[in-house]
Amino acid sequence: MLPTHPQSHPGSCFVHKYVHLDEMSQPQPLIQLPQTAERAPSAGELRFWLDKAVCWGQADGPDARKDASLHLSRLKDFLQQVLTHINNMSSTAETLKRLPLLGQFLGRLCWNPYVTADATGRRLLLQCLWGLYSEHPGNAVERTANQWIRKVLCQLATEEDDAQALMKKMDIPPKDYHLEVLRKMVALLQKSIGKSCSCLGDTNQRCACDNILATSEACVPLVTCPEAAPLISALLQQQVTCVRAALSEDFLDAVSSAYSSRCLSLEEQAVVSLWCHNLPSLEEAVLRLLDCALTYSGPIPQKQLEQSLLPKACAQHCSIFLVVNDIFRSILKQADGTECVKYFVGAFTGCFLREVALQQHQTSVSLKAMFPQSPQSLLLPLLTRPTEMPQQAWRRHLIWLSSSLQRLTQEEEHGDDNSSRSGRFHTVFEAWFLLVQCSHWVQVAVQLLVTSEPEDCAPLLWLLTFYHHPTNRGHHRALQLVRGKEAWDHLHSLFSVLDPPLPIDLLQSLVTLLSPQPQPPPLSPLLTLNLFVNFAVFLQQSLSASTEIVQMVLDRCGLVDGARWVLSSLQIRMNQGDCLSSDTERVHLRIRALQNTLTHMHVASSPAKE
């Protein structure tokens, strides 16, 4: 099970892999497989494996089975080596001259069910046999090899044993018979796993759970066999009441990789159980979802978040939520918090909170348990959704939030005791992280800025600036706040213009604020863009005028994709009811109209996701 203290969990050792996510097109494998050396297998190695294969074929006890299952992975590596070697040789005769025991070895493996049940093992074995088949046999050795290969394959696929003589009488075709036997056997085993533990902690007594480890080991080669899926699900979901009811690590790894490569389908609860048992599989799922979010052409739809099962899993198991958040923290620290990642974290947390609300009747986990590292005073204020509060209270609420956060940052900056500096920085980071998780309030702040008076902007602007620039590196914050106010002023003026033409100097200043600069400007252009789009949507100005402004500005600075993104996320929020809904319909129309406009604009290649 997952440890409860998030900071010390093993996941932190994977932090260094969570970098450059924007450049990744696929999640990096968390476990790098060693490349098998492309050298020829030696006769000694072959002898070793042949002896093993003989051993497994002769003995039939649990030890032999365990040995076969433990060695399966290395055996597959060896088979790959053999296959490469066979393909490199110019003829079968030569291959067999170099490795005379090869035929015997492959022949024995054909009758080892662990190798033949496993998808990779089977594939490698068959490919080795094909490799030894000569299209144009040139001598007796090759002719014999060809005959032998055909014979073995025929036997493998069609041989009938005693039991099948009976089946013949029942008029069942062999293929259906084997399928049915397998299904029934899986059902038998599922039942025996369902039996509750009876050993009451007495380690000397035999327990029904003893079988579970052995069964999980046996299922390692079966992870890609669809009929075995119910058994695998049952194994994952069985109650861990007994010390002996452990699942083999090989099993968990195999299930994890089969599930992530979509070769195995599991029930929802089985997937959640897998994540509970196996940390790498959870991490991989999170990274995969994140990658999905980053490659999506807009803000990730809620449906996709739900389908990943991660929010639900987090709601069911607090420990999973803690791990997921740790991953988010690492990513945000490393990649310096890109806009998409921040949005994703906010959307994910929102989805999570909705799942928790659905689960409330089952388990009641305290907020503190879910967010142990966040400043407790900010928890409830930030987690409360805007919809849970009267709209008139929003501004006051945000002012309170803003001043609380300001206080926190000031304490961090002005603290003169060096030893606790990192502690205070930690507090600021956690406060910021919580804000990112509850980004709905940031968006409300942006929206309220549109209808604010100039003298009311300060706290909201501060909040916005803090969201985009959590650290006061180089003490730029003062400058950033000034720039922010400037931007607001420009926007306010621009969108208040009643008659055309639009003042060029205002436009230009705005464009400058929005355009990518050679050195990073003190204020994030995305902050300005967000503000800009919100002005266009929420201000009580004619749609055509707003549209014109939007077009002119974006024409010059090129952030069309970014603007589209903001509009999509606004739309999502509207659908969730988080916006000022005095005239929801009108806002919807405006959003749609602006989206239309943007679609028709020429898209300059603009790095929107900076």
Added chain:
Amino acid sequence: MEAVLKNVAGTAELLAVASLSGEVERWEEPTVSRAFQWARYCEHLCRRFHDNPAIRRVIEKQLRVTNHGLRAAFAGYGDVSFSDLYRCQHLLLVGLLKNPQLPISVMKILFDAEQSEYQEVTGYCSRIIQCKSACKVLSPLADSSAVGADAEVQAEMLMERLGALLSRGGEARHILDSVPQGFEGAAGHFCVVIAAALLMKKNSSQDFLLDWLQKEQSVLEQMCSSLPSALIIELTKKQPKFRDAFCDLLKKWASDMEYSLSEGEWIQTRRNPTVSFDRLTEHFLGLFETCPSVRVDVEEELNALKMSDGDFDVRGLSVWGDLLSVFNKSV
């Protein structure tokens, strides 16, 4: 009907070509796929007309004609019967794989793991191997009873099919009647399967099976000779009818015994394989332990028989007397 007969004849020809002719050299993936489709079609026909004796006869007649022709055309041709058609795909597969002219490329397709548009054919053999191997991997774990997981599973299938047939009012005897008799391999396994079937949760087919067993003394005898005592005891505990049949069998075995002066022991002379006197008494005593009420009845019966033999207490004169004296010693 015409079309059906034509297709059946065509499929039989197809099977012959697949296994015996060099035509397969030119077969490729689409051809193989079509061949399997025809085979599947025949299997479907079989299942459909299984309970229709009239149509079945017509099809069998057609097959006789076709067989005759194919025998003349192909050396080494083996006749195809109606019941063979249940496993038509399997026959096709066996024929193909055994045909030395089959191109290796076709074999590769059958064993391939990748997906292709000819879903039924690609990896056909690979799937079979996967299933068989998975069973072998799981079977030792499911061995919770004395009969083993394989027999348990097969017993379940047997009972299901008997049940289905009986509920349709069809003939079920033929399944059991045509099982290979004897003492080797398949027959021995069949005994285990029957035992497993009788040990299952109570179901309606078990009565049918028990009735059949009582009529088929040879199978019953084989079961009681080859199965381990513990298993037989289980059976007597669970199935009263079996217990009675078993008891009768033991008495029959006893009555077939003759006393051999040279060996100083009761032996069976006319049976094969034989049951020893010791084993016989073991069986009896095991039976008594689990069902004490039987003991009273049996002892009464044996006493009566002993008296009809002259009621002597000397060893070697009456098998019944000797049995009783062994029983009395073990009280």
